Amino acid sequence: MSSPAPVRPSPEHDPGDLLAAYLPGSFLHRSARGTLLADGVHCTVPSGPDGPGGPGDAAAVALAEAAAAGHPDPMVVGAIGFAPDAPRSLHVPALVRRASPDTAGARPVRVPEPPGQDWAVRHVPAPEVYADGVRTALGMIGEGRLEKVVLARALELTSPTPVPVRDLLTRLALADPAAYAFAADVTAPGDPAPRTLLGASPELLVSREGDTVVANPLAGSIPRSADPAENRARIAALRASAKDQAEHALVADRVVEVLRGLCAEVDAPVEPEVIGTATMWHLSSRITGRIADRSVSALHLAHALHPTPAVCGVPVPAARAAIGAIEPADRGYYSGMTGWVDADGDGEWVVAIRSAEVCDRTVRVFAGAGIVAGSDPDAEVAETRAKFRTLLRAIGVEAVA
Template identity: 65%
Template sequence: MSPAVLVRPRPVHRAADLLSAYLPGSFYYSSAHGSILADGVHATVETRDGDRARAVSAALAAAARAGVDHPMVVGAIGFRPDGPASLVVPALVRRACAPTGDGPTGAAVAPAWTIAPRPQPSHYADAVRRALERIAGGELAKVVLGRCLDLLADAPVAVPALLARLVRADPTAHAFAVDVSAPGDPAPRTLVGASPELLVSRRGTEVVANPLAGSAPRVADEAENRRRRAALLASAKDRAEHAHVAAEVARVLGRFCRDLVVPAEPTVVGTPTMWHLSTRITGRIADPTDPGASSLAIAEALHPTPAVCGVPVDGARDAIAALEPFDRGYFTGLVGWTDARGDGEWVVTIRCAEVCDAAVRLFAGAGVVAGSDPDAELAETGAKFRTLLRALGAWER
């Protein structure tokens, strides 16, 4: 059957039911467009040659020939081109409408935590200073530097409860849970998070990307929040950083799309913990049957945007490898799904953690540009950790 005449299946479940049914090993994804719960593995997508979009297209075609109804590929791809990927054709996919925030929260998470930052906060600030030296020397225009928190609980972490808390805290976020277990892991490993940043979605001919760059922490006082939103919109530094990202996303989308619409001015969007400068870019695919214009093909062309890597990309990647004392793995990669039509949705893997038994590693990053303040970038990463720390019940620590 030609992809042009495939019929997209309609949601038949309740979003809360899918969230209740999630178990580690499943794939869960929800956004304002709907919810997906995928179980079992019909086929694993082999991506050793690096051409992931082509490998996914071949896997979907093989699944259709094998009689899989409405086959799709789900999973996650790491930050580096030679990094990890966990992509499968699931045996069973259930769909529902978008979550409403009234789903289950699950059992209480472990109350006792040991927390170790990596690197130490002072060392992260020093890394920002070294990045600023590279920027001043003309080597870079921007680089995004990340850091981790390694948490150890006094009992195994209940991933379903953690996921449910993330969804309930922000039903409009792109929430996800993906099995990313690797050889040598002492227990199953799950990548879980609630990303605010849409890398790209494709539905028929319509393509949408929503880059975020330029951030400020959100607080409890609404008057102060209004001041922070206004200051973010007026910040020359943050607007310049955002303009880098939006221009690059628009440039790449222009290779795939006609009728590209790029707003002249950013807006401010909020999560429960942060404010971000945002630009929603839309376009239309000229030929939706072209496998080279699938949602994953576009996502891979966009990745990594300057919002998670830097400018220029190769120099920023080298600086990240030199200045970050850990392997990002899936952090600042992409997570989502694509189907045999080429439709799908991929988000930037931020506001995330990897959970393995009682151990949790949280990730956060901040964009360093000329004029950045090391202490302010450290504080920004601390604010971004709050999404997962609150869901884990570890914010007080």
């Protein structure tokens, strides 16, 4: 039997109030477990070099030191980039406020209007160049060097005035209440203003609560339609697609393999289900486990799982090399992870997709698509275009190519 989950501080705040209280520099994480808003810096988590447990070991040391110093509620929050040498921004906040996931009776939140100004848009790379990259990847797959690789492209949008970060986060959070809404400060040396990673991710990398571990990989996607009949047809096509089912199996099998090395029990569905966001339909598998060693925290689990084939590929080393060779821009925090872990090892980490990095007047948005045998370059361009819509709608920009 699983041991009971440790007692948490009782939520004391209204979820809408916490969203309204967010300011750039704060950390916000909203999920079915509730809303968390963290402010101030008690101490930072060193960036490396990592030990065998990766950033989970450094976080555990920081949490123990914060508790010894009298911190009443130590927790590590922040974000980690995609690449092995990518930047990460992790710290123990000075103050953490929580709100219950139960929104019954919660005060309504005003939906701010989009900025409404003219935006300059730069494609990185152009859609036709991205399609050529897909063809290159398909050649590697045909040669047997890869089974899958996820290729991303970016849009860099520049506004005449500074971007209202809190308004953008609020619009993202309210547009899709089921998504994992997040914001983390990722300011780097040389930035002209604070830099914020924010988004509304549909994908849980991993959570731990007591002995219970949950991962929910997504792979295999199709754009959502405004027409209900067309949506039913698209869902049926996604379920019947051998290409999408094979792509999803690569991801789910890898997650199960990693968790079996860390859990006493692992349970995975035989077939994926279809879940929807405001812009996409995805094949989804909710995989559960029971932790074998309580010293293995949520961040240890996230480090072990990252990157899943949902954002990288199979095999991982070859896929990472292909991404580095084909993608013209460094991903930064896109397709990395963001979340939190507490002193008991509980926590929640989500995949940083449907996300953007905002700095002063610039918003940098990424979207990716999984390339496997049978992928069509034009269809992959269309998939990335559909995935951009989550952020573009929040910004108030019409769809771009």
